[in-house]
Amino acid sequence: MREALARAIDSGELPDSPEARSVEVEVSRPANPEHGDLASNVALRLAKPMRMAPPKIAAALASQLALAGERGLLASAEAAGAGFLNLRYSEDALEATIDRARADSGVWGRLAADAKTAGQAGIRAGRHVNVEFVSANPTGPLTVGNARGAFVGDLLSRVLEAGGQRVTREYYFNDSGVQVQKLGASVLAIRDGHEVPEDGYHGDYVAALAPLLGEDILAGAADDEAKAWAAGRWASARIREGIEASLERLGVRFDVWTTEGSLHDDGWVAQAMERLRAGGHLYEQDGATWFRSTAFGDDKDRVLVKSDGNTTYFASDIGYVIEKFSRGYDHLIYIWGADHHGTVARLRNAAEAMGFDKAAVEVILTGWVHFVEGGEELSMSKRAGTFIALDDLLAELGVDAARWYFASRGANVNMDVDLEVARKQSSENPVYYVQYAHARIASILRKAAAAGIAPAAALEGSGLLAGGPEGTLARIVARLPEVIEDAASAQETQGVTTYATELATAFHAFYRDARVVDPEAPELSSQRLALVDATRISLANALGLLGISAPDSM
RNA sequence: GUCCCCGUAGCUCAGUGGACAGAGCGGCUGCCUUCUAAGCAGCGGGUCGCAGGUUCAAAUCCUGCCGGGGACGCCA
Secondary structure (H helix, E strand, C coil), X not given: XXXXXXXXXXXXXXXXXXXXXXXXXXXXXXXXXXXXXXXXXXXXXXXXXXXXXHHHHHHXXXXXXHXXXXXXXXXXXXXXXXXXXXXXXXXXXXHHHXXXXXXXXXXXXXXXXXXXXXXXXXXXCCCEEEEECCCCCCCCCCEHHHHHHHHHHHHHHHHHHHCCCEEEEEEEECCCXXXXXXXXXXXXXXXXXXXXCCCCCCCHHHHHHHHHCCHHHHCCCCCHHHHHHHHHHHHHHHHHHHHHHHHHHHCCCCCEEEEHHHHHHCCHHHHHHHHHHHCCCEEEECCEEEECHHHHCCCCCEEEECCCCCECHHHHHHHHHHHHHHCCCCEEEEEEEHHHHHHHHHHHHHHHHCCCCHHHEEEEEECCEEEEXXXXXXXXXXXXXXXXXXXXXXXXXXXXXXXXXXXXXCCCCCEEEEHHHHHHHHHHCHHXXXXXXXXXXHHHHHHHHHCCCCCCCCCCCCCHHHCHHHHHHHHHHCCHHHHHHHHHHHCCCHHHHHHHHHHHHHHHHHHHHCCCCCCCCHHHHHHHHHHHHHHHHHHHHHHHHCCCCCCCCC
């Protein structure tokens, strides 16, 4: 495009100027397929510096592009509308792409972490990133309220991996806070037939744990408080196992589990404080130690060490920042609920004060999920035991439907979920529409194999994609790599669900218009089988990226 | 009071500078002797919260306002 522009200027067709030579050439995919496979607005941008009507500029560029033929890549280039330049791929280029999808089926669509992609703006392939999410304390099972973070974090991780980044999934929790002792006291109370303390934990899961508590756990505990701690640590370890199992069922697996206590024990918190102190970012007032967060634009300064000598949660957080960076990450991402937004600034400010790049500490806030059942709001208190366990919800809705539900919405939007409606509509979830297309293809492939027709080895040069139903379908199949690229750079999955739905629709239409297995026309059949197989691969890889299964039959 | 997020079809949500604003669900009408009808074709449904501004071009960017949610602790 840039070359064509230069040629047009050199040949005197278009006026020369510094602006014209340096204009940003933008190429995008038009919404309307009639506008070609790619479109550019350069002519519109050039109108002012060139003092020429956009359509005229577009026409000049189109003729230059047509002359060059771009080494067989483009079939046509034409000016259209108010000055758009529409380009169309050649059959050969499209066929080669379809062949490539089949040859590299396992990695088709994913970005390699090579020098080329690393240099590309927004992609950041090769980056080593830590994604911390869920991080619910092990004082009870995961609730539906934890679902958002679990899916958002896992989907983000998958998308970054597909974009060629190295991802560590991290879970942070506190196993040494007073809540652990309260949990232990609650378990003991139930075991011994006493009332659960007012501020204890009242859920059924506590009662279920009580009879399992062995006397050996309490050995060596001198008084009631020590017993409660011992029981609490034991119970929270059991609960953590349960949490891990729940996450496994969601298809979420963590690489690293870090406890708040270890950040103190291993000296990270002290190290962080030392670094801030050395930089002159700390001061003492009213017996407490403060971080001068306001120097970095925060509303107020923040306490690190309370006047009673205990450190705050924030102190652990900054120790954690150092600890994470010490492991060699280029970038840290935190998935937090929207209610934590007030703590974002201080964390990033502290990272900056400790000498890290503020931009390398990113917080993604998830919107609120408001659960309602039959018009009534559901409370979600672990302490009161009035929550809905994540496992229960997923047993009803299914993991694939739930994953799709969260993947197709932005992380930061608030949503209302009426469980009655969700149950009723789970069978209407669009995920099944996409999975059905995949199953249909698998069925066709089985049918063909039974009829002794094998997919063509390659389509390049076949002319199958010249137009008609085949051309339409192939163009969408070929788009997966750019869908993944967009998802990776925007760090979002909505585009993937939209694409998968579009591809499924295109396939269902193709299914209607073109019979694939036809013993009367074996050559056409085998070519169509190759296209249909490529469709299956794009569908499976799009679903796989979201952690959703691609069934061979439904 | 300050700050953050959201406001798009009856409902749930995509689209975040480009050519007539999209999908699913719901409503209505047709289509199974033919590779899976969990499908297909069609109809109906929109002041993109409101008002200004920037731009050749605004649902998209800027400002103000309205409405909904959330956060503002020496809690964790």
